[in-house]
Amino acid sequence: MTSKQNYSTIQDDSSWTNLILDSIADGVFTVDHEGRITSFNRGAEKITGFSKNEAIGQYCHEIFRANTCFEACPLKHTAETTEAIINLEVNILNRDNKEIPISISTAVVKDHEGKVVGAVETFRDLSLIKELHKEIHRQYSFQDILGRSKPMLKLFQILPDIAQSNATVLIEGESGTGKELFATALHNLSSRRGRPFIKVNCAALPETLLESELFGYKKGAFTDAKQDKPGRFRQAHGGTIFLDEIGDMSKGTQVKLLRVLEQKEYEPLGSNKTERVDVRIIAATNRDLMEMMHRREFREDLFFRINVIRLSIPPLRERREDIPLLLDHFLERINLKQSKQIKKVSSSALKTLFDYDFPGNVRELENIIEHATILTKGIEIQSRHLPSYLARRHEPSPATATLPEGEDMSVLDNVERDLIVRALERHRGRTAAAAKELGVHRSTLWRKIKRYGIATR
Numbered sequence: 164m165t166s167k168q169n170y171s172t173i174q175d176d177s178s179w180t181n182l183i184l185d186s187i188a189d190g191v192f193t194v195d196h197e198g199r200i201t202s203f204n205r206g207a208e209k210i211t212g213f214s215k216n217e218a219i220g221q222y223c224h225e226i227f228r229a230n231t232c233f234e235a236c237p238l239k240h241t242a243e244t245t246e247a248i249i250n251l252e253v254n255i256l257n258r259d260n261k262e263i264p265i266s267i268s269t270a271v272v273k274d275h276e277g278k279v280v281g282a283v284e285t286f287r288d289l290s291l292i293k294e295l296h297k298e299i300h301r302q303y304s305f306q307d308i309l310g311r312s313k314p315m316l317k318l319f320q321i322l323p324d325i326a327q328s329n330a331t332v333l334i335e336g337e338s339g340t341g342k343e344l345f346a347t348a349l350h351n352l353s354s355r356r357g358r359p360f361i362k363v364n365c366a367a368l369p370e371t372l373l374e375s376e377l378f379g380y381k382k383g384a385f386t387d388a389k390q391d392k393p394g395r396f397r398q399a400h401g402g403t404i405f406l407d408e409i410g411d412m413s414k415g416t417q418v419k420l421l422r423v424l425e426q427k428e429y430e431p432l433g434s435n436k437t438e439r440v441d442v443r444i445i446a447a448t449n450r451d452l453m454e455m456m457h458r459r460e461f462r463e464d465l466f467f468r469i470n471v472i473r474l475s476i477p478p479l480r481e482r483r484e485d486i487p488l489l490l491d492h493f494l495e496r497i498n499l500k501q502s503k504q505i506k507k508v509s510s511s512a513l514k515t516l517f518d519y520d521f522p523g524n525v526r527e528l529e530n531i532i533e534h535a536t537i538l539t540k541g542i543e544i545q546s547r548h549l550p551s552y553l554a555r556r557h558e559p560s561p562a563t564a565t566l567p568e569g570e571d572m573s574v575l576d577n578v579e580r581d582l583i584v585r586a587l588e589r590h591r592g593r594t595a596a597a598a599k600e601l602g603v604h605r606s607t608l609w610r611k612i613k614r615y616g617i618a619t620r
Contacts, residue, residue: 188206190206191206191286194223195281198239199223200218229253252506264293326350330471331471334346334447335447336447342407346445347405359398361402363405365406365410378432402442402443406447410461414462424444486513486517489528490508506542
C-alpha cells in the first residue's frame with residue numbers, strides 16, 4: 164500500500180469513528196496530556212451546550228465545568244494512574260450555567276505502540292432519571308414517610324383528615340416503625356402547625372422526673388428547685404405534645420394526664436394553683452395497652468381517652484415492597500453523608516434483606532445500609548457487605564433458585580420479581596390466582612414471568 168493510500172485509509176478510519184461517535188446519545192470527548200480537548204462528539208455538544216469548534220483546543224475544565232474538576236478530576240486521575248472510572252455521578256454546568264446531573268466513565272487513550280497519549284471520557288445525562296426518581300418519591304411519600312404498600316397508602320389517605328381534627332391520637336407500632344414521623348406529620352398538617360411541637364419519651368425518664376418534666380414545678384417544690392420551671396405541657400400550649408412510649412408511664416402520672424385530657428388543666432409540682440392548657444395530645448406505644456389494661460397496668464379510663472383515633476403502623480416485615488423505596492432514600496442520604504457513589508444493591512443482597520424479618524424495622528434497615536456503605540468500595544452493595552447476622556441459614560426454595568442473578572437489574576425490578584415468585588408459590592403456580600392477588604392482568608403477569616426468567620410449575 165502506498166503512503167497516499169495509507170493516509171486515505173487513516174482518514175477513512177477517523178471519519179468512520181467520528182460517524183459512530185456522533186450517532187450515540189452519550190457525550191464523548193478526549194483530552195491530551197495537557198488536558199486540552201482533542202475530540203468532542205454531538206452528544207457532548209447537546210449535553211453541554213458547547214459546539215465542537217468551541218470545545219476543541221480548550222482545557223477540559225473550561226468546557227466541562229464539573230464539580231470534580233478542581234478537587235479530584237476523574238480524567239486527570241485516569242491519565243496519571245491508567246485506572247478507569249465507571250459510572251461516577253457528578254454535576255456539570257452547561258453553557259447556560261444550568262446544573263446538569265451526569266454519570267461519567269473514563270479510560271486512557273493509547274497510540275499504536277501502546278503509549279498513553281491522553282484520556283477519554285463518556286458521560287450520560289441523568290436529568291430525566293433524576294426527575295423520574297423525584298416523581299416516584301413524591302408519589303410514594305407523605306411528609307417524610309415513605310411507602311408504596313397498601314397499608315401505608317391507606318394511612319397516607321386518612322392522615323390529612325385526622326390531622327385537621329383536634330382529637331387525641333394513639334399511634335401503635337413496633338420500635339423503629341416511624342411512629343414519631345407520623346406524629347410529626349399530624350402536627351405539620353394540622354391548624355396547629357405554626358405552634359410548638361413538643362416531644363417527650365416517657366420511657367427515657369424515671370417516674371420521679373417524668374411528672375415534673377411534664378407538668379413543671381414551683382420554686383421550693385423539692386431540694387434542687389431553685390426557681391420555677393414550666394413543664395412540657397406549658398411549652399406545648401397552643402400546639403401539640405407527643406408522648407412516646409406512653410405504656411411506660413406510672414399510674415400516678417397517668418392520673419394527672421387523664422385530668423389534662425378531660426379538663427385541660429393541671430397543677431405543677433409544689434403549687435396549689437390550677438393552670439389551664441390548650442394542647443393536642445398524640446401518644447405512641449410499642450406495647451399492647453389493651454392487654455396492659457386487662458392486667459391493670461394501665462388505667463382503663465385513660466386508655467379510652469387516648470384511644471379516640473388509633474393508627475397502627477405495620478412492621479417492615481408486613482410491607483416488604485417498601486424496602487426498595489427505603490433503600491433508595493437511605494443510599495441517597497448516606498452517600499451524601501459519606502461522600503460515596505453507591506448506586507444499587509445486588510440481587511443476592513436484596514434477597515437477603517427480603518428474607519429477613521427486621522425486628523428493629525425501618526430503623527434497623529437504615530443501620531444495616533449504613534454498615535454496608537462503609538464497607539462497600541465500589542458502586543454496588545454485595546451480600547458480603549451486610550452485617551454477618553443477616554447470613555442466610557436456609558436453602559433457597561426451588562422457585563427462587565431458578566431466578567436469574569440479574570445483577571444489573573434495578574432494585575424495583577428485583578422487588579417485582581420477588582413478589583411474583585412469592586405469589587406463584589402461595590398459589591402453587593396458578594397464574595390466574597397470582598395475577599388477581601397482584602392486581603394485574605394475567606397476560607401482564609405472563610410477560611413479566613418471561614422477562615424475569617421465572618420457572619413455573
